[in-house]
Each structure stands twice: as structure tokens, then as C-alpha cells.
Amino acid sequence: MPPTESAPRPLRSDAQRNRARILAAAEEIFAARGPSASTEDIARRADVAIGTVFRHFPTKAALVEAVFAGRLRAITEQAAALAGAPDPGEAFFAFFAEAVRQSTVKHTFVDAIDDADPAMVAVWAVVATAGADLRDAMDTLLVRAQRSGAVRPDITVGDVVALMIGTARALEQAGPDPATQDRLRSVVADGLRRH
Amino acid sequence: MPPTESAPRPLRSDAQRNRARILAAAEEIFAARGPSASTEDIARRADVAIGTVFRHFPTKAALVEAVFAGRLRAITEQAAALAGAPDPGEAFFAFFAEAVRQSTVKHTFVDAIDDADPAMVAVWAVVATAGADLRDAMDTLLVRAQRSGAVRPDITVGDVVALMIGTARALEQAGPDPATQDRLRSVVADGLRRH
Amino acid sequence: MPPTESAPRPLRSDAQRNRARILAAAEEIFAARGPSASTEDIARRADVAIGTVFRHFPTKAALVEAVFAGRLRAITEQAAALAGAPDPGEAFFAFFAEAVRQSTVKHTFVDAIDDADPAMVAVWAVVATAGADLRDAMDTLLVRAQRSGAVRPDITVGDVVALMIGTARALEQAGPDPATQDRLRSVVADGLRRH
Amino acid sequence: MPPTESAPRPLRSDAQRNRARILAAAEEIFAARGPSASTEDIARRADVAIGTVFRHFPTKAALVEAVFAGRLRAITEQAAALAGAPDPGEAFFAFFAEAVRQSTVKHTFVDAIDDADPAMVAVWAVVATAGADLRDAMDTLLVRAQRSGAVRPDITVGDVVALMIGTARALEQAGPDPATQDRLRSVVADGLRRH
């Protein structure tokens, strides 16, 4: 047992499994009912006692943050994977479509984070870090696409983020019909192109 | 001596005033802090007792719905006002911009309404009515704009509603800078145009 | 309803009764089991719902503080009542005996206040105010008694407070036998006299 | 091959070491933060796992008791060491001062022990034994001091115990200033002398 806890030892296998189950349960339940869903419900879905949830995530905010950051990281990886694609425009729009698809849940997490709640301030810190990585990856994609003439030159990364979230919201509103979802996505994508 | 027993008798004038104050307070507070703001806070802002709020709106959900329906009616009126404008395309896009502007609140109301709650059935009825009126008014605007060639012909009213909500969400995400808001709105509007 | 809540209107009679019942219940239960007793138990003893306790005392600390401050005020009144007594020494020792008697409960409140708990910081503020009044009243008593030669001149008010609390603790420890309690009290009183 | 099955077999040396570490940690932490400090914290300070604490002390109360009994034993030894001192009065007051000094901790342990809890019956047995030894040792000191005329003849051992605890409480209340602590101790000591 080292004097300082600097390197938290790897979790025991059963603990790892529980941690994963809790994250999965939280992802599902937050997606379905928003992050105001109760921790108790998440514990029930993960089939663990409430204390176990709090052992892994000392705070409800920490749990929300973990789920949210996980999602950001996944999207970031996809942006990175497309960074070297041959056609910059195609890469950008492929990323946009995929990111929107993955954000389409009943409640986007951003909605969930109530700035008024001081407990959520810490959440934003972590999210900001993960978000910065994502922004960097997106910036690469965006700049290349703009240089190639595929995207309006006045658009910023912040614009793209906002439009991704907004488009996800629109799809959520419109319902699951694939044709409709394609149509809506194409509207925003067209708007982003140089005209 | 009420005029007829069948219809809900008109409220006494002070009751009417209270109802209006409560709605106004709810609008402000829901817009600022989302629909999870407490009913107490709304009562306080309206300067009435909590019991009065529940006398006018038997349920918190009913209050949320009333605010939402009110907003729908306001937007409907604007659509109606633009129905006879000389330039159909201009009318449509003016409506779109205005509607988005008015929907830009921190938390959209739709998020607040829990479909699973049986107490919300009656609520949805009212909203549905208001929503149908809005759809009709929007349909007029949309069809004229499409006939004039200003808007993509494959777009439906549902698409426009979804995009309005999504765009409002994007603006909320992007923050208050007017130039940014214009840029984002123009992206979606451009995407809606025939290209 | 005044715009500013500066003067909280007098409570409705039933609310007053409940407030008094809660305070009485808290006094009993804190005295018997210490201030770590649960708010729920106090509510039960007062025969009100838990929410009612929190309506009257927004925090558990506020409840502890109210009980504690009430006790301080009672003792302060007694000190004030004895301030003009003809024999200063007699007055001082009568006060000391009475104050000790009233503090003899299984758990003194001071024990209760956990400095480590940040929620208790506010408690100390109020207590300090009530305590300052008490100190003033005690100071009068003490100085007169010292001038009359009845009490050791090097004793301070702080000493008297500490000895009161300590003596109460000793009596609590010794049990309820009156002769024993008198003996213990007389030991400390004798020690305070000029010898 | 244990010596006899009837007596609890001696602990393995590492277990002995752990037991001692836990007791030391508990002593420190209970002294600093009172007996409501969490068992986890004690385990952490002792650098053992929580399960180890519960293997050695089946209950938190048992741990509190062990610390308490240890303290009683330490004080008993001091009383015994002074039993044959040449000046009986000096010996008694030296013991009193030292015992008070050692009891000056933020929370007295007696407070922590809940008499109502049936799990505490066994605990009290041990404490009672240690307490009886202490009383015997103190009795020797006290009777000698009374015979020599240094202490009031009506005082009992129970009185002395109560006053020790009460004085410790007074010192705790008064704060750490040495002059103040001396003054308070001298007040009680003077009160105990024959006058």
C-alpha cells in the first residue's frame, strides 16, 4: 500500500464489472429520462446496492460527468480517425452525421447540466477538458474542409458544435423515421456548404 | 348568477389577474432556470401564495403546459399575421427567424413533459390543439414558399418544427453573441432554400 | 405582503403551537440523547411531519442553535435578575448554582457542536451573540463579587463559564443524588472563593 | 499447537502489531474528532483495511471501549505509582492534575457509549473491571490524603472521578492557554482541600 494514492491500483475484477454495469445503466437511464433520474434507479438497473454506486462515483455529478465525458471521448476518437481521410469535405460531413447520430438521445447531456447547481461546476471542469480534445480534433477536420472549399469559410468550431447539438435535438424531435432524419441532416449539411 | 352552467364560469377579475401573474412569473422563471424550478419560486415571483398557484393549475405539469401552450399560441399568431405577406419566401424566413428567437430559452418546455405520467394526458390534449393550429398556420406559410420556389419542395411542416426547435437549441448552446446567432440561423435557413 | 421580508409577520396560531412543540421535543430529545439525535425522532415526538420541522428550522443546525440559544437566554435572565441583589457574593454563588443546575443534562450542547462540521459554523455565530449577552450579565455579577472580596480576584468570566460547564458535566457524571450534587457544587464554589 | 484451548490463543505477531496500530490510530482520531469519527478513517490512519479493524474489534463500540479501557489502565498505573509517595497530599493532587491533563480530549469517551445498546453489555463488563481497578488505586490515594488532612474528609472516590471528568471538560472549554488551565485546575484543587 503506497503512502500516496497517486496511482490508484487497478480495480478488482468484480469491482471493474460493477463499475462497467453502473456506467451502462447510467447511460441508458440518463439517455431515456435525463440526468435527473435518480441514482437509486440506476443502482436498481445495474443490479447493485445504492452504496456501490457511490463507492465508484462519489457524487451524482461525478457519475453524470463520467457518462458525459465517455461520450465525448468516443466522438473525439471518431474525429481523429477521420483526420487523414483523402477527401476533406467528405470526412467532415461524415463526422458531422455520425456525431449527430450518436447524440440523438431523448435528453442531451448538456441539457442536463444545471448551471445553477453548484455541484455541477466540477462537472463542467472535466467536461471542458474532454471537450477541448474534441474541439482540437474537430478543428483539424473543419479547417481542412474549409481549405478544400467544401465548407463555408466563416464557420467556427463553436458553430459546428452548436449545430451538432441543435441538429441532434431536431432529430430527436422529429422521431425515428430514417428518411426524415436524413432530410433534416441534409438541410443543415447543405447550409454548411459553400454556396 | 352564472350565464350557463355548462361552460366554466368566467373568473372573477382578481382571479383573472392572479392567473395572468402566475403565468407571467412561470414564463420568466422557467425560461431562466428551466422547468425544474420550484413552484414556490413561481408563487413568490407572482406575489401569490402557493395555494393560489395550485388553485389555478391543479398540477405543476398543468402549469408548464399552460406556459407552453401560450407560447404556441403566440407563435401561431405571428404565422397568421404573415400569411398574406406579398413575398412568400420572405414571409416564411421571417417567421422562421422570429420563432427561433422566441424559443431561445434555456430549457425547452417539451423536455419537461413526462409522457409516461397519466396526469399529463389532459395536458397533451390542450397542447395538441394549440399545436395543430400552429401547424395549420405554418403549413400555409410553407406551401406558399415552396410554390414560389424559395424553399426545398421535399420539406414538411414537421421538418420545419423540428428544425426550429433544433436551431433554438443551437443558438442557446452558442451563447448570446448576435453575429454568431445570425450565422447559425443563416446556415439552417440556407439549407432550407432550394439550391 | 411587503416587498421586503424584513419583518417576518407573526406566525399563525397553529404554526406557533407547532414551533413550540418542536422546540420542546428537541429540548427533551437533545437533552436525553445529545444533538446527534435524528430530526425524524424530534418530529415524531412533536407529533408533526418531518417537513414541518424543516419549515420552522431550515437546517438541523438551526434547530440545535435555537434550543441552545433559548437556554442561554434563560440563564442570562437569571443573571440579570440577580444583578441588583444586596449581597454580591451571595448573588454570584446563587447564580452559579442555578446555572449549573439548569445545564445538567445528559449531553451539554457545547459537546454537541462539532467544529469540524462546516454547517455548525453558523450555529456558533448565533450562539456567540446570545453568549455575549450572557457574558455581560455574568461580568456584572462577577466583578461585584470580586470587589466585595467574595471571589478570587484573578478569575475571569471565561473561567466561570468553563467551570459552570465543567461542573455541570461532573454532576451529570455523579448521578442524581442531591447530597452528592451539593457536595460537588460546594467544592467548586469553595475553590472560587478568596481563601 | 496452542497451549490450551480454553484461553483465547495468543495472536500471531503481525496480528498483534495490527491490533496495536488500530488502537493507536483510534486513540488519535477519537481524541481529535470525537468518537463519531468514521471507522474507515481509523483504518486509513492505521494503514490497514477496514475489514481488519472489524476482525479485531467486532463492533465500533468495542473499539471505543478498548480505547477507553486502555486509558483507564494508564491512569490506574499512575495512581499506583504514586501510592507510596512520601507526601500523601502532594501525591493526590499530582495524580489529579495528571489525570485531568490526560483526559483533556475533545470528546470524552463516556459520551460515546450508548447504554441502551445490548451489544454494549460485554463492553461495559470490561470497562467496569478497569474502572474498579482505577477506583481502588484512587481510593488508596484519597484516603491517605484525607488522613493526612490535605483533603476534605467528606469527599468520596466517586466525587473525585466526577470532578476529574468535569475539570477536564472545563479545560477543554477554556482552550489551550496554560495559565488559564492552571488557574482552573487550581480552583477545583483548592475546593478539594480542607479549608
Added chain:
DNA sequence: TATGAATGAGCCTTCATTCAT
């Protein structure tokens, strides 16, 4: 009708205790 005190289910969190590893 309006008032606002009372109710109590539910939420997040802590911690003594148990038990699989």
C-alpha cells in the same frame, strides 16, 4: 377565493457491518 402551514414521499449521501477474494 386566497393563504401558507403541514404533509410525506423521494432524493443524495454516509457509514457500520458483512463477505467473497
Added chain:
DNA sequence: TATGAATGAAGGCTCATTCAT
């Protein structure tokens, strides 16, 4: 024996809703 993850009963507090005044 030691470990530390899991358990689950409380505890403090909030807030939608009810009801006596």
C-alpha cells in the same frame, strides 16, 4: 488472516400537493 468491495439502513433536506384557517 487481511483485503476492500458490496450492502442497506438511516439521515438531512426538498418540494409537489393538501387542507385548515
